[in-house]
Amino acid sequence: MxxxxxxxxxxxxxxxxxxxxxxxxxxxxxxxxxxxxxxxxxxxxxxxxxxxxxxxxxxxxxxxxxxxxxxxxxxxxxxxxxxxxxxxxxxxxxxxxxxxxLNIIEHNNIYEFIELLQDSLGLTPPQVYILEKIFENKKYMINNIYDLRNVLENIEDQGSWFRESRLSLLRKISPLTRDGLREVFDAYKDKIIDYINICExxxxxxxxxxxxxxxxxxxxxxxxxxxxxxxxxxxxxxxxxxxxxxxxxxxxxxxxxxxxxxxxxxxxxxxxxxxxxxxxxxxxxxxxxxxxxxxxxxxxxxxxxxxxxxxxxxxxxxxxxxxxxxxxxxxxxxxxxxxxxxxxxxxxxxx
CATH class of the missing domain: 3.40.50.300 (P-loop containing nucleotide triphosphate hydrolases)
Structure with a gap:
């Protein structure tokens, strides 16, 4: 009471x-x-x-x-x-x-994007390292989260630790590519800022x-x-x-x-x-x-x-x-x- x-x-x-x-x-x-x-x-x-x-x-x-x-x-x-x-x-x-x-991947802010994924997905240091190397070597092959998943699936492993970290990273990123989410994370250009500014x-x-x-x-x-x-x-x-x-x-x-x-x-x-x-x-x-x-x-x-x-x-x-x-x-x-x-x-x- x-x-x-x-x-x-x-x-x-x-x-x-x-x-x-x-x-x-x-x-x-x-x-x-x-x-x-x-x-x-x-x-x-x-x-x-x-x-x-x-x-x-x-x-x-x-x-x-x-x-x-x-x-x-x-x-x-x-x-x-x-x-x-x-x-x-x-x-x-x-x-x-x-x-x-949202355009999830921005080539001019790759390290901010990686940090965001690190915080959001709980990435380990080896997984962050793999992402950094992927973007250093295959930057222009990756325009969206689906491209990133495909690169992760096909990249050559550099040892058992690399394979283990790569597969774990793939499991964390794959949910972002589920059916129905392409329209959420695959924008060519963000519209939200312009929309905020024109909307009364x-x-x-x-x-x-x-x-x-x-x-x-x-x-x-x-x-x-x-x-x-x-x-x-x-x-x-x-x-x-x-x-x-x-x-x-x-x-x-x-x-x-x-x-x-x-x-x-x-x-x-x-x-x-x-x-x-x-x-x-x-x-x-x-x-x-x-x-x-x-x-x-x-x-x-x-x-x-x-x-x-x-x-x-x-x-x-x-x-x-x-x-x-x-x-x-x-x-x-x-x-x-x-x-x-x-x-x-x-x-x-x-x-």
Whole structure:
């Protein structure tokens, strides 16, 4: 049975500059007051965490809808891991991965591609070595993942260790070439960047349409890498910003299975106009960069002691607020963002 919780009387000590979006109301404040986030802080990344059913998806939907309603300065891309957002986001453009295929192999960034495969597939050093040698010697024979598989199948072995590593590497890469995935990983040219720039409405990429979570993780990782690369090299979002919602973020930013390229970019990408909304059930499963590089944190109900410890250390929560977090109702959350002097408990508004 849920104990009777007495919410502390709260002061909303805020000093904001520029545009803000309202996401709800402060609970038990001395006077009725809206809970707001500065629009400019969104490029400094946002963390939304909470147990299943605590209201994370609803909160993210409020942020996106209010942002689009308030300003035209942001593009929005939602990477929807479970296919939950289509009915929640106003005037959204819905895409399946097959409608937005990715060019997985780029000859001018082979080592980045190999690193991405290393992180995504858990490649061993000998397997990385084999990939490097293949691209050094047969670079122009490989234009897609299917060509890479064929080269691996036919390359001459250089000893028992080479054969063992090659066959293991082949087993890891082969799932990417299954029937039905050619349309996902075999694009001659990426279309996603151009589509983001010309589309006036929020874009939802329904990653759940890739049924295998293993393949889904690779698709999302490659998509993020391409977005980051475009932001840094071409500065395409220096004027009109881009907000990327990353659902189930522990799949690419997990403490034990993170994608190195994505984790490193967290501290750099905000300088180029791209903000991430990192959404996860468990903050303790996320890499440290996800906690350190998010200026806005929205904490829904969390019951795990490990998760509570991570959040408490990150926000220096007062004990009276920390004790309430496991008992927050659906849609209630602790909010801390730039401009607030201390965290407050809020009720997120309805869509």
């Amino acid at each position: 849920k104990p009777i919780i007495k919410y502390p009387r709260q002061e909303y000590l805020a000093r904001f500059s520029g545009e803000t979006i309202d996401i709800g109301e402060v609970i038990n404040s001395k006077i009725p007051v809206k809970a707001s986030i500065q629009v400019d802080t969104l490029t400094h990344h946002t963390l939304v965490v909470g147990s299943t059913g605590s209201g994370k998806t609803h909160t993210v939907s409020i942020i996106v809808n209010e942002l689009v309603r308030k300003t035209s300065k942001y593009k929005v891309l939602i990477i929807d891991w479970h296919g939950e957002y289509m009915k929640l986001i106003n005037r959204a453009e819905y895409l399946e991965p097959r409608r937005m295929p 409405n929020p874009i939802i990429i329904d990653a759940s349409r890739i049924q295998d979570p293993y393949i889904r993780r690779i698709y999302v990782s490659i998509l993020l890498k391409k977005i980051f690369k475009e932001a840094v090299k071409r500065k395409v979002w220096s004027r009109n910003k881009l907000l990327v919602v990353l659902e189930e973020a522990h799949n690419v930013l997990g403490r034990n299975n993170y994608i190195g390229i994505v984790a490193r970019m967290l501290s750099e990408i905000r300088k180029f106009g791209v903000g991430l909304v990192i959404v996860s059930q468990s903050p303790s499963q996320l890499v440290d960069e996800a906690m350190l590089n998010t200026n806005t944190k929205i904490i829904h109900s969390i019951k795990s002691l490990n998760d509570l410890e991570v959040i408490s250390k990150s926000l220096y929560l007062p004990l009276n607020i920390e004790k309430i977090i496991p008992y927050l109702d659906v849609g209630e959350a602790v909010l801390y963002t730039r401009g607030l002097k201390k965290p407050v408990i809020i009720k997120v508004k309805e869509i």
